[in-house]
Amino acid sequence: MKNSSPIWDVVENKRHAFFDLSDRIWDMPETNYEEYRSSEEHARLLEQDGFRVERGIAGLPTAVMGEAGEDGPVIAILGEFDALPGLSQEAGIAEQRPLVDGGNGHGCGHNLLGSGSMLAAAAVKDYLAANGLKGRVRYYGCPAEEGGSSKGFMVRSGVFDDVDIAISWHPAAFAGVNNPISLACNEINFHFTGRASHASATPHLGRSALDAVELMNVGVNYMREHMPSSARIHYAITDAGGAAPNVVQARATVRYLVRGRTLPELLSLVARVKKIADGAALMTETTVRSEIVSGDANLVGNTPLEELMYANLERLGPPDFDDRDEAIARKFQETFSAEDVAASYGRFGLKPQKNQGLCNLIFPLNAGDGTLVGSTDVGTVSWVVPTVQMRGATYAIGTPGHSWQLVAQGKLAAAHKGMEHAAKVMASTALDLLLDPSLIEAAKADHKGRLGETPFVNPIPDDVEPPLPEKNND
Template structure:
């Protein structure tokens, strides 16, 4: 039996157990840094599999790591399990049907992401043992990808210092190697402080923090014309100062999310936004203070690892979806617009096909799509060690990310099939690296060429700490 077939069989043997793990996490959706039950389920599975478990990685209560094997190269496989607010949804129905509860839902498929990555790591663990080979496989359970930049804090704390290569994936509409394009970003809270006063009898005595934050927003909106076209700036009020219009508001807080192609461009935009905030405070005779909540680097590609992962995709073929899977996906597509569906094809750089509801082919390596204008803290891992990511087809073509439709499909048979399929790809890529030291050497050389040999520099300020207890809705 070939090595890839052997490790794929080890994946298949665990299918039901890891589908159940994914469903458990789906059923307890928890937000940024509050994934206590989800992390506990992953720890329980790591212990049942015989991994050596480390809790509280980087002093983050919901970050875990499991290691197996001895000596040799260290292969990291990254998982996530955080959810999103406002996306609670009944599973297996092709209509918007929220369920009672806290309103959270796995609208980015991280229930599948964590379980699929741990499935791959467990198969590699048993493959190493069966073949008596040196090498270590690690599963990193990474919380707070949605806004908390946990991997950045984990990298900064040294959790990846001895890793040779890192492998990950993300649920998607198509299967193939992830195009390594993302935006660096930072989240900054701007807090304005003024002076309260009676808005009718003594408005001249007040200094409005609400005026200040509104002037800041206007200034940033005018700036949009004069920044790179692929940069993004978003904001949300965390505290508008109160609900009484007859009081001059003495406090406000706004959270800004600033994105750019790379850290150099990001730093330039951040400096400009800070100047605008200072100007708004000056105009209103208020004061402004700032707190960096998170920051992530842009993704760095790795050609040798991407080629190795693509070879695994091609040997394996597309996910074996059933007619029933396709029929339900077609029902989901009826809830989508034509633009939703065409946009998915454009992002992947593949030709649209009418009537196709689920992926039935592997996206060609190097296909240039519209790129990902989002961000991920996998970017920080990719600057530290050679990193490769897969996209695994788990939902209907056209499904928007961060939507109720993702949640509705998160426990379907097609989601489980796609998760197992991509776990085989990740496990096969890890086995290739363990069997062929030259692949790791070429990956390192490629990484050094891309970084110019410069050591990783965290975009997080030295005094920044994980925002434990932070609510995305605050």
């Protein structure tokens, strides 16, 4: 490492408890809004570490918040802990071997994400207390990032209203400041209702809801030629109306995920998709009802925060991976395609290197062209609070996202080292902001200037409730 910092020493002294937390969360992979054990593990460690803890914030049973410090600015550090379905995998081996057939797995590294963010918050807490400094640090444990949009519901409930700055990170192949580009999105169910009938004896009396779904899909596919190249639209038929081909299907549901570069672009695309659904219903003499399930805003960047975080990254240098870490990473690379590895470099604007298993550099600011991006509910937070994120190197270069290979690497020493590295950068960035209020003011001025004349519209309407499991709706 190039330099040292007292708060990095605090991170190092506290890291093992948070490595253990990350491993425990890996061992209990829970999906959207079902992260009861994971949330409680986070809450328990927050309490043990001296935070003031609130469970069930924003009306979300698995959302948790810990606060420490008094007076002064409020710095929020955002964490996640949800897993993905169908990615169960044994840890540490470069061979697909599920622990539970069809089970869940941490295929996006959120076991590391939440634990690393809490480690950073805990280090800031200890540093403020030891030095008698004013300021408050909050850890937000946010559930259901993978399609559940919890942060959007949290923004809507006002839990970020008094936050000055938000900081977060995400596991990745390379370390650097996140290029603040993502797609705004809405996930929408289209429920078609028709009329059942005998498909052979009286087909003329039936009105097929499944026909309506198929016609809608055809219409949206034709629309693709006439929408911005940055937009994305995906769909899945979630209810085909039954398995009997001799019955005209009286019901059918298709779920659409509509993505746009900006909130206005998204809202325009959603309106067009709804018109196509209405047209499909008209053609089939069925009715259609749309239901928004979730939604994320696009990320709003912040130059002062990004430059500050990048300065801390350069001061710290890349993660301290050793020869054993590198050898294990290369074993995993044997399971990737050449295209996987090339895409991993390209995403961060880097030239591919031969015989490199793990990150050994900090990728430059604004790296990559932003053409291949997804969506995140951190985007919604970034519209109401100046926000900055980093990417932390925790797995082999070329690891496909949402894959068994990513799950398998979630408890390796390299994952822990990358998590610690990210925690140090987030902690020192937060401390810089608390020690120099002018940095906060510069970030707020930048944020205000970016919003300009574009009003914030939460992509989750006020009448949409979180998609909680049925057992939570008693």
